Amino acid sequence: MIVSANADVAAVLYEIGEILTIKEDRFRSRAYLLAAQRITSLTEDVRKVKDRGELDQIPGVGKSIAATIAEFLDTGESKVLEELRESLPPGVRQLMELEGIGPKNAMRLVDELKVSSIDDLEKAAKEGRVRGLKGFGEKKEQNILLSIGDYRNRQTRFLLGAVLPIVDDMLVWMRGSPAVIRAEVAGSYRRRRETIGDLDLLVASNDPDAASERFVSMPPVERVVSHGATKSTVYLKGHLQVDCRVIPPEAYGAALQYFTGSKDHNVKLRIIGVKLGYKLNEYGLFRREGDALLASEMEDEIYGALGMDWVSPELRENRGEIDAAMEHKLPKLVKLEEIKGDLHCHSNWSDGSMTIKEVADKARSLSLNYVAITDHSKSLGIAHGLDEARLAEQGKEIDALNDELDGFRVLKGVECDIKADGSLDIADKVLKELDFVVASLHSGFKGDEEAMTTRMIKAIQSEHVDAIGHPTGRIIQKRKPYPLNLDRVFEAAVARGVAMEINAFPERLDLDDVSCRKAMETGVAMSIGTDAHALNQMEFLPLGVSVARRGWLTAGDVLNTLTVDELTRRRG
Numbered sequence: 255m256i257v258s259a260n261a262d263v264a265a266v267l268y269e270i271g272e273i274l275t276i277k278e279d280r281f282r283s284r285a286y287l288l289a290a291q292r293i294t295s296l297t298e299d300v301r302k303v304k305d306r307g308e309l310d311q312i313p314g315v316g317k318s319i320a321a322t323i324a325e326f327l328d329t330g331e332s333k334v335l336e337e338l339r340e341s342l343p344p345g346v347r348q349l350m351e352l353e354g355i356g357p358k359n360a361m362r363l364v365d366e367l368k369v370s371s372i373d374d375l376e377k378a379a380k381e382g383r384v385r386g387l388k389g390f391g392e393k394k395e396q397n398i399l400l401s402i403g404d405y406r407n408r409q410t411r412f413l414l415g416a417v418l419p420i421v422d423d424m425l426v427w428m429r430g431s432p433a434v435i436r437a438e439v440a441g442s443y444r445r446r447r448e449t450i451g452d453l454d455l456l457v458a459s460n461d462p463d464a465a466s467e468r469f470v471s472m473p474p475v476e477r478v479v480s481h482g483a484t485k486s487t488v489y490l491k492g493h494l495q496v497d498c499r500v501i502p503p504e505a506y507g508a509a510l511q512y513f514t515g516s517k518d519h520n521v522k523l524r525i526i527g528v529k530l531g532y533k534l535n536e537y538g539l540f541r542r543e544g545d546a547l548l549a550s551e552m553e554d555e556i557y558g559a560l561g562m563d564w565v566s567p568e569l570r571e572n573r574g575e576i577d578a579a580m581e582h583k584l585p586k587l588v589k590l591e592e593i594k595g596d597l598h599c600h601s602n603w604s605d606g607s608m609t610i611k612e613v614a615d616k617a618r619s620l621s622l623n624y625v626a627i628t629d630h631s632k633s634l635g636i637a638h639g640l641d642e643a644r645l646a647e648q649g650k651e652i653d654a655l656n657d658e659l660d661g662f663r664v665l666k667g668v669e670c671d672i673k674a675d676g677s678l679d680i681a682d683k684v685l686k687e688l689d690f691v692v693a694s695l696h697s698g699f700k701g702d703e704e705a706m707t708t709r710m711i712k713a714i715q716s717e718h719v720d721a722i723g724h725p726t727g728r729i730i731q732k733r734k735p736y737p738l739n740l741d742r743v744f745e746a747a748v749a750r751g752v753a754m755e756i757n758a759f760p761e762r763l764d765l766d767d768v769s770c771r772k773a774m775e776t777g778v779a780m781s782i783g784t785d786a787h788a789l790n791q792m793e794f795l796p797l798g799v800s801v802a803r804r805g806w807l808t809a810g811d812v813l814n815t816l817t818v819d820e821l822t823r824r825r826g
């Protein structure tokens with residue numbers, strides 16, 4: 255069974271036809287609309303027709319439309335359509351972003367209602383002005399409002415950490431169906447971007463109807479937007495959109511490659527394919543002459559046939575990974591299994607909700623060998639920050655616990671506050687006795703770049719710091735990083751052997767992937783910490799590892815891959 259491309263091709267031709275109608279290019283518009291109809295009613299897969307070189311023999315399909323179809327089948331895009339879309343007034347183009355609004359209706363709405371944006375249209379629909387238009391009515395007006403809601407939700411992105419558990423459940427559900435051979439989520443999720451626009455679920459199946467049915471009947475589905483045998487879209491609770499594509503098993507690797515993206519990575523890959531005389535699309539890698547299939551079932555076969563090593567999804571951002579893959583010089587990315595401990599964790603001694611014993615047990619259940627208890631220090635009054643005396647007391651509890659534990663170590667640490675002048679709020683002689691000192695900024699973010707950088711560097715140069723916690727202070731979608739000259743910070747960190755943290759808390763992921771890579775290239779060591787304040791937050795560790803991988807880090811770049819002894823020796 256091969257999924258037919260007919261519906262996708264027809265949709266492209268139809269849209270071209272409609273835009274040409276608006277442009278009063280009657281002759282061409284009729285030709286495209288007619289061709290769209292022909293393709294829709296074609297009983298054979300249009301790709302087979304193309305393979306035989308007989309596209310222009312389909313009634314109603316001439317040479318230029320055949321070329322448009324061939325281009326779309328090869329590249330997934332159409333230059334004619336792109337250019338036509340570009341040529342429309344901005345208001346019309348914006349309205350076409352709405353599900354169910356094509357070029358013709360968009361143009362009519364703009365003309366007859368004098369609206370020029372989605373905001374205008376929403377207002378008009380709410381005031382009941384849309385239903386009066388010929389051929390619209392109350393039902394269509396309601397649908398427009400629904401589409402506007404969906405559009406708005408598409409603009410919001412979800413935190414990777416919030417999406418991970420949803421995906422786990424979804425995959426368990428899908429794999430529970432006998433019709434499902436493989437199920438994975440591609441797109442930005444597979445690349446582990448810090449935020450996710452929508453989920454792109456790919457299912458391998460020989461029974462697309464059953465697989466699609468399974469998908470739309472998932473428990474958390476709130477609304478089914480569209481439901482077809484090969485492509486369906488739903489909204490989950492909280493308005494997370496999921497697109498599901500059902501693919502024949504023999505083309506699964508090609509689809510996985512295509513829909514993992516990023517778009518920029520794929521564009522570069524296709525250019526390489528063209529140079530080799532190949533073409534690459536969501537159905538496979540083919541020889542341009544004669545269309546012989548070179549690879550499609552497994553993703554690594556596609557990269558292999560292009561003369562490249564398989565590229566980890568986290569690297570697929572067109573940031574040099576393709577050249578590295580061609581030269582067989584991709585980094586051996588750090589793996590979750592190589593992480594031996596969590597280097598930033600709170601307890602109920604400060605503002606955490608768990609006892610140190612609970613933290614240790616949880617860390618063991620996550621297959622870790624150690625965990626650093628890094629509670630807040632005294633400046634953070636609201637977090638019940640610890641002073642020197644309470645730190646000493648906590649140390650005794652940790653010693654006693656370590657005596658009981660076998661093959662696991664709780665490290666004595668602190669998340670020490672960096673004061674306004676860059677000094678630390680715990681005495682040096684106390685810090686000296688600890689196993690792991692994280693220093694963080696928690697207030698006074700208003701300084702300019704020079705002031706903030708100087709303050710940070712002073713903290714790095716203090717005697718007993720091991721790592722700088724959440725180095726830029728950003729909160730995703732909520733707070734920008736404070737101004738810092740990271741180049742200077744990284745240089746100071748290298749000089750003193752101080753690590754920069756990858757804070758794995760979903761809202762933080764700080765440093766981010768790009769800065770992480772820059773730090774690594776400067777020679778900075780990185781530490782990963784969950785910053786857990788509750789037991790389940792210790793499960794954020796994989797998020798930190800994802801950032802590290804997106805930052806091209808290897809095990810050697812990450813302190814958490816060291817054993818306790820190696821860590822202690824490093825501290826000197």
Ligand code: DGT
Pocket residue numbers: 330331440441442443447449450451452453454512513514515516517520521
């Ligand atoms: P997101 O959803 O905004 O977080 O980001 P992505 O990367 O998941 O983007 P999405 O969902 O629009 O598409 C998933 C992947 O599918 C994308 O990374 C590349 C591929 N793709 C989708 N549409 C196109 C297209 O029109 N042309 C090309 N070349 N690739 C596409």
Ligand code: CA
Pocket residue numbers: 441442443451452453454
């Ligand atoms: Ca996506």
Ligand code: CA
Pocket residue numbers: 441452453454497
């Ligand atoms: Ca998508």
Ligand code: ZN
Pocket residue numbers: 669694696723724
């Ligand atoms: Zn902190």
